[in-house]
Amino acid sequence: MKKKRIAALGLALVMALSACSSAPAQAPEESTEKESVSQEQTPEATPEATVEEDAVQPLEGEIVFWTMWNDTEPQGEAWQEVADRFMALYPNTKITIQWCGRDISKTLKPALESGQRIDMFDYPTQYSGQLGFYCLDLSEMIEQPFDVLGGQSISDVVLPSMLETPKKQTNTWAGQIAVGYKPWLNLFMYNAAAFEEAGITSNPTTWDELDAACAKLLEAGYVPITFDDAYAHWIAGMYLQRLKGQDWVIELAADTTGEMWNDPAVLQFAQAFEDFAQKGYLDSNVGGNKWPAGQMDVGSGKVAMYYNLTGLPVEVSDVAGPDFKWGAFNYPDVPGGESYADAAPAGCTMTAISSGCENVALAAEFLAFIHSQESDDRFVESGMTTSSKTGSWPEALTDVKPVFDEISVILQTGGGIETNPEIKPVFTENFIKLAAGQISADKFVENMVAAAQQ
Amino acid sequence: MKRKGRGLFYVSFLTPAILCFLFIFLYPTIRTMLMSLFQVEFITDDMDSWVFVGFDNFKQLFNSALFIRSMTNILKIWIVWGIIIMVLATLLSVIITSGVKFKNFWRSLIYLPHIISVVALGTMWTQYAFNNQYGLFKTIFELFGLETMAAFQWTAPENLFLAMMIAYAYGSVGFYVLILVAGIDSISTDYYEAADIEGAGNLGKFFYITLPLLKDIFKRCIVLYSAGAMGFFAYSTLFSFNTELATVTPMVYMYDNVFGRATGNAATPLNVGAGAAVGVLIMIMVLFINVFLDKLIPNDRDERPRKKSTVRRGRNVH
Numbered sequence: 020m021k022k023k024r025i026a027a028l029g030l031a032l033v034m035a036l037s038a039c040s041s042a043p044a045q046a047p048e049e050s051t052e053k054e055s056v057s058q059e060q061t062p063e064a065t066p067e068a069t070v071e072e073d074a075v076q077p078l079e080g081e082i083v084f085w086t087m088w089n090d091t092e093p094q095g096e097a098w099q100e101v102a103d104r105f106m107a108l109y110p111n112t113k114i115t116i117q118w119c120g121r122d123i124s125k126t127l128k129p130a131l132e133s134g135q136r137i138d139m140f141d142y143p144t145q146y147s148g149q150l151g152f153y154c155l156d157l158s159e160m161i162e163q164p165f166d167v168l169g170g171q172s173i174s175d176v177v178l179p180s181m182l183e184t185p186k187k188q189t190n191t192w193a194g195q196i197a198v199g200y201k202p203w204l205n206l207f208m209y210n211a212a213a214f215e216e217a218g219i220t221s222n223p224t225t226w227d228e229l230d231a232a233c234a235k236l237l238e239a240g241y242v243p244i245t246f247d248d249a250y251a252h253w254i255a256g257m258y259l260q261r262l263k264g265q266d267w268v269i270e271l272a273a274d275t276t277g278e279m280w281n282d283p284a285v286l287q288f289a290q291a292f293e294d295f296a297q298k299g300y301l302d303s304n305v306g307g308n309k310w311p312a313g314q315m316d317v318g319s320g321k322v323a324m325y326y327n328l329t330g331l332p333v334e335v336s337d338v339a340g341p342d343f344k345w346g347a348f349n350y351p352d353v354p355g356g357e358s359y360a361d362a363a364p365a366g367c368t369m370t371a372i373s374s375g376c377e378n379v380a381l382a383a384e385f386l387a388f389i390h391s392q393e394s395d396d397r398f399v400e401s402g403m404t405t406s407s408k409t410g411s412w413p414e415a416l417t418d419v420k421p422v423f424d425e426i427s428v429i430l431q432t433g434g435g436i437e438t439n440p441e442i443k444p445v446f447t448e449n450f451i452k453l454a455a456g457q458i459s460a461d462k463f464v465e466n467m468v469a470a471a472q473q
Numbered sequence: 474m475k476r477k478g479r480g481l482f483y484v485s486f487l488t489p490a491i492l493c494f495l496f497i498f499l500y501p502t503i504r505t506m507l508m509s510l511f512q513v514e515f516i517t518d519d520m521d522s523w524v525f526v527g528f529d530n531f532k533q534l535f536n537s538a539l540f541i542r543s544m545t546n547i548l549k550i551w552i553v554w555g556i557i558i559m560v561l562a563t564l565l566s567v568i569i570t571s572g573v574k575f576k577n578f579w580r581s582l583i584y585l586p587h588i589i590s591v592v593a594l595g596t597m598w599t600q601y602a603f604n605n606q607y608g609l610f611k612t613i614f615e616l617f618g619l620e621t622m623a624a625f626q627w628t629a630p631e632n633l634f635l636a637m638m639i640a641y642a643y644g645s646v647g648f649y650v651l652i653l654v655a656g657i658d659s660i661s662t663d664y665y666e667a668a669d670i671e672g673a674g675n676l677g678k679f680f681y682i683t684l685p686l687l688k689d690i691f692k693r694c695i696v697l698y699s700a701g702a703m704g705f706f707a708y709s710t711l712f713s714f715n716t717e718l719a720t721v722t723p724m725v726y727m728y729d730n731v732f733g734r735a736t737g738n739a740a741t742p743l744n745v746g747a748g749a750a751v752g753v754l755i756m757i758m759v760l761f762i763n764v765f766l767d768k769l770i771p772n773d774r775d776e777r778p779r780k781k782s783t784v785r786r787g788r789n790v791h
Contacts, residue, residue: 028482248714307605307626309599440741443716
């Protein structure tokens, strides 16, 4: 019996110890992995890292980079290749990439706060300005020349929006706390071949032109427009933005009296889509499309247009095939509204250098390397849009580039209708029913007024 | 000597469990309850950055139409679909234990959906089974010529809840079938034989023998189902990309408030205090359900014959 008791005690102790080792459930498994990686290589970081690049002294050290990508994604693979090329260029350096995935928006702040070693990171837009304290001001860095950029500076090489958009997304206008890459825009993406067949010669710029284009597409046998439940509020919100401006839409979303929803502008918006639904311009399945069913219809050639991101071609590339040509146009102006030809919702992914980074010179070099022509080409290959002024565009998107270049005013997605998370589900549901022809424009307004008052 | 050994024995087994309970259950619970009375910006913020707001978070919840809708949804899930799933599970388990061939095979088949990852199941349902162009239901209904049924939009907002619950029932009924089958199997066959001699039919046997003797197990199934239903989250997020009225549940609402669900470039404001308040409310609901169930179905250990424990016999023999 005594032996049994000792054995039992031993087992209990083992259980207790194993429970203790796995108890920190909050810290992601990545942290233990990261620790083992950084222990392998002791960083030879020079604490007084001068920002000036010294060609005589070879670059060395380690950078820990937290990214929002997963290593299995094409973009993740591209990143790894870019890091490998950097390490080949500078043999004494090590770039350790932490593949956080989209969860970075939850894990980054606690990690930074707890003092975990992070030198560079993809700044998640969800944090807005909250991480400013942890970021280095890169204003000087983007102006200095780098060898990997052929003597140019980062600000010479990247699109101006790559410096502007991060300021807006982080709500930090003083200083440059992040540099953007992989810019995206919300545009009407369309099947260029379908447009040609239907005899549409120029991109629609007004709602009436869009109406005419849809009629031609219908005749040619295509379904003009579709959308998924996930992005229904984008195509809807943008009409309101075109009609009354983004600030008005934000107020509308926040309205709790129902007064603003009674505005004739809302009725006009509802009637416009009721009209489109009646004419058959909206796919019969919009009532029940679950993402990505709708966008797959575009890729397969059934539907001609979809108001979505410039990243749409990559997402449906499997269904669309290599010969699919894309076109794009900005959300058209609507009757009664101002002209917004140069305004569209836009954003980008951003990289920042941590204020606790010890090897700033190395981080700066890597940041510049990311924006070099070679790296940019590799990113474009994996499906990302280019951040470089001289960057190449995938063949399928050549027609999209001129539209991209025209945009200079950045809006919020959905024209601002997303700003109130309470009203958004009701708005989306009612809009879907309106577009599917189940409720009338008047009923839509009624429902929204009632919902706003709750 | 024996008593000392016993004491050490108890302590060494209890300590890990108590430590786990304190750090993994009690501490977070107390912290969440505190959080619900404050305005907190981010979930890992230090306590000194919290701003005391009293019951404002709770007031905000009850003023939110979305939250109220999530509560009605969860009540439907718990009560209406709880009954449906339990009845279905009972039916299946009675059929399986009524002497059909390949009983083990059927049992495994029915349990299989429960093992498969919820994400995989959810994707199958939304992208294939319910699809309105080439989906499973559409093809089968068309095959039988049921045109109106084939045109039924399963994933439209008004039908989405039904679609989600069908998928949920499919994935969870197996678990309860397993428990109930084990329960029915443990009922001594003497009762059924006696009933046969008395001339009772199948229905009589079911209502007068099976059901009463399964009372304890039913109660446990209901408790398990309630706990699972209160935490209903995965299916909601799979059936809805953004939060939708049809599928919102308190957990989804809490997630949105604590972590945000930004699509595009608009960052919605986080309110971790409100999220914590939702957590507190869920906890109160679960406690209430447990008390309610205890009163509704009291334990009746005395009546139910138990198989004698063989361990005791072993010790006495020594």
